[in-house]
Amino acid sequence: MIENSLEVKNLTVSYGGKTVLRNVTFSLPRGVSVSIVGPNGAGKSTLLQACLGLIERDTGEVRVLGEPFEPRRGILAYIPQKEQIDWDFPVRVQDVVLMGRSAGLGWFGRPGRDDRRVALEALRQTGMAEYAGRHIRQLSGGQQQRVFIARALAQGAAVLIMDEPFAGVDAATENTILELMDRFTSEGKTVVMVNHDLGILHRFDWIVMLNGTLIAAGPTAETFGEHNRQLTFGPTLNEIASAEQIIEKGVAR
């Protein structure tokens, strides 16, 4: 049994001569929900992109389930932000989910009957099977999120990566995402997301605190302490005014 889902070792990334992430090292266990927190410009999205292999790393290594990350295996699933998607693109719900099966098919591959079956099963698990033939524009915000989560399921990924899934969504959609997240983690998958809402930190098992470099990574209740908060956000930020309550909620959980 491999213990760690995602391992990042000595990761350094720079843009145009400016170092955005410096020497970041942490590892996440399997089956946890993880929130990456930090102020603006802390390198949160950069960290996700570097993990996904979307940007060049200066140094460092990313391992998934103990092996160096290899995109073709489809072991990391990415769930985009709402505004990154062209909702007029001519694809139906089932087409989007089927994209999850493209991993490993190569340039000329075509998804087969098995792939379609897996895609439909993923839609069932997220409660979206009856919408398979709908165009993505005809869905509510929560349903749209479910479709992308179904795509990650169909991909069979061990780690799900979400970049600010709560940006610009309503409370019902936020709940949908959090509920599905809990279900995945109970099934042994790891869910990692960038999240600005410190008020829901108690819903996450782990946090990774960033500010250009790694401040701390660990279980939420014992990591999100006064000292680490000051190192991450600085001493005077309003957004951590309620931090004590957050920890209380986390401990009570």
Added chain:
Amino acid sequence: MIEALKTVASGYLLELTASILVGAACGIIGCFVILRGMALVGDAISHAVLPGVVLAFMLAGTGPLSMFCGAMAAGVLTSVLINVIQNNSRIKGDSAIGLVFTMFFAVGVILISALPRGTHFDLKCFLFGNPLAVGESDLWMMVIVASMVVGAIILCYYPLRTASFDPIMAAAIGIRPKVVHYLIMILLAATVVASLQAVGIIMVVAMIIAPGATAYQWTDRLGVMLLLAALVGTVSAGIGFVVSFWQNWPTGPAMTVVAGALFILSMFFSPRYGVLAGYLKRRRNVRHIAVEDFLKSLVRLPDRQADLNQIVLSTGLKPDKVRSLARSLAGKGYVESSASDTFRLTLRGEETALGILRTHRLWEALLSNAGIDKGQIHPLAERLEHAHELADQIDLKLGSPATDPHGREIPPKE
């Protein structure tokens, strides 16, 4: 017309085939150009191939292969240069495109003027296209390149779709966005080169955009869009070709005009996204609401009848509109009208009107239940009452209430 067809069939089949295939290739690559927002890049590539063509002509003379290579090199260089400017300065994409292709085009024109005296270079053919003026080997080049473009897109359909829809996710599963970008650039350049002598530098973009834009009005599936676009491209090229013989029009512009006309037709008449469909839908809604208001105003009165003035006052409709509604409702047997502009509900009309009243009062009950201010309930229900399909659900949820919040009876379901 028949004569034009005969002429084409007897002597210009290869020209027609080449044009049709070019139309199909343009339509198919055009779908990706539209969805990826690359129309300007397509325009740039088409203009920028000119110096490549002239240089190839200078170095190797006329010949489809040298021309193809020269044009491809210029086309690919254009897209690379655009990216270089974009990535290494604060100049944005559209400005970079505008800079690069005009420079290339200008260099092409200067090169033509530098050709030795007496050499024949048919600039007009490149600018405006003319499939009738090119040799057999050029026609075969068009056939082969167009078929290769279509084949490549069919082969790579799934990764192209994934990467065009969600490039970040595609990258995360090993489909590199850069590779996809340059693959589409190369296919686009090849299509442009193949189309040059059919429709010309200036109009090739229309042949690339118009079929895809037409198809986009009709479908929500990429595969269907590609097929439709290929069909529209084929039909535009074919009809344009024949029309050019029939009316003695230049061939390239004839094909372009047909493609444009097909786009305008679908923009207005497509059943899903067409302008007309949207207009009709809005009109049906307005009329539906007017009919229901009419019936409701009658059923609220004790003897189920009213004169024109009463109805105008209670519905806010114009007198002429009320009369025309009454005529059509009388035709359906809902209303009887007398000569003195008095209208009375028939038994059938009363049933329908009670159904509307039921929905209205159920909505009021639901809204009041939801804690909405009593003064706002009626105007809100006025708008919601037209959703009859929800009436039974509300009834069930509220446990079949007998009266609405104002104490009036909710008619039972008949």
